[in-house]
Amino acid sequence: MQTAKDRLIVALDVDSREEALAIVQAVGKNCGTFKIGMQLHNSVGFAITEEIIALGYPVFLDLKFHDIPNTVAKASAVVTGKSVSMFTLHASGGKSMMARAAEEAKQKASTMNKDIPLVLAVTILTSMNQKTLNEEVGMDGSVEHNVLRLAKVAEEAGVGGVVASPQEISLIRQACSENFKIVTPGVRPLWADANDQARTMTPEEAMTAGADYLVVGRPITASANPAESAQKIIEEMEKGLQQRQLR
Numbered sequence: 001m002q003t004a005k006d007r008l009i010v011a012l013d014v015d016s017r018e019e020a021l022a023i024v025q026a027v028g029k030n031c032g033t034f035k036i037g038m039q040l041h042n043s044v045g046f047a048i049t050e051e052i053i054a055l056g057y058p059v060f061l062d063l064k065f066h067d068i069p070n071t072v073a074k075a076s077a078v079v080t081g082k083s084v085s086m087f088t089l090h091a092s093g094g095k096s097m098m099a100r101a102a103e104e105a106k107q108k109a110s111t112m113n114k115d116i117p118l119v120l121a122v123t124i125l126t127s128m129n130q131k132t133l134n135e136e137v138g139m140d141g142s143v144e145h146n147v148l149r150l151a152k153v154a155e156e157a158g159v160g161g162v163v164a165s166p167q168e169i170s171l172i173r174q175a176c177s178e179n180f181k182i183v184t185p186g187v188r189p190l191w192a193d194a195n196d197q198a199r200t201m202t203p204e205e206a207m208t209a210g211a212d213y214l215v216v217g218r219p220i221t222a223s224a225n226p227a228e229s230a231q232k233i234i235e236e237m238e239k240g241l242q243q244r245q246l247r
């Protein structure tokens, strides 16, 4: 059974190896996985993923692939070859793109005799609200309707889970199978700024609602004491897990 700590993913949204390793050193004991996104990866390349894995931490490589199926499938094999534990693609790339990526990750992991990474489909970014989605992106309907629709397509395509806001967890849980993973950014303790996140919940609320993993960046990495902030978040997550077990 995974503890609250195992379920906390800390986003290393910084520019350099040194800044990333300083966070790893500060909060390594207080989280389960480190997420490397386009900022850090595009600054220093795969070296930092390899270094953090070599230190013994699982890495979630969040490059949000969105391209034609063949390109995304081949990129999925590349990141699987780097032994990442999770990686992302955009659900809006379509079913065939997601299916090819999941298949390629499976095959690559099998040739390397390694665990298959958790392939995660990003539904609707947590920074988006209804107005942006409808008027700028041009998707009709509510955010919830679109998240649910994309989550169902992702599950049909054979990926392992989705990235969505905590506000959509219960809807996804009702519509998708129990072992389909839900990873939620947009998590904000009451003591932290929302920044550019639009659809948020507290760590306790997100865990109560049924999230498998929470992604937290700035409330930890930009705080005066990252280890203490991570520990406070874990305690809030524990309360949520207890609520969930009581249901």
Ligand SMILES: O=C(O)c1cc(=O)[nH]c(=O)n1[C@@H]1O[C@H](COP(=O)(O)O)[C@@H](O)[C@H]1O
Residues within 6 Å of the ligand: 011, 013, 037, 062, 088, 122, 124, 125, 126, 127, 163, 164, 185, 186, 187, 195, 197, 215, 216, 217, 218, 219
């Ligand atoms: O795929 C993601 O991880 C992601 C999807 C999404 O919808 N919203 C979102 O915030 N994220 C990522 O989650 C992290 C959130 O960071 P903070 O807002 O600083 O907690 C960032 O690294 C984002 O890239």
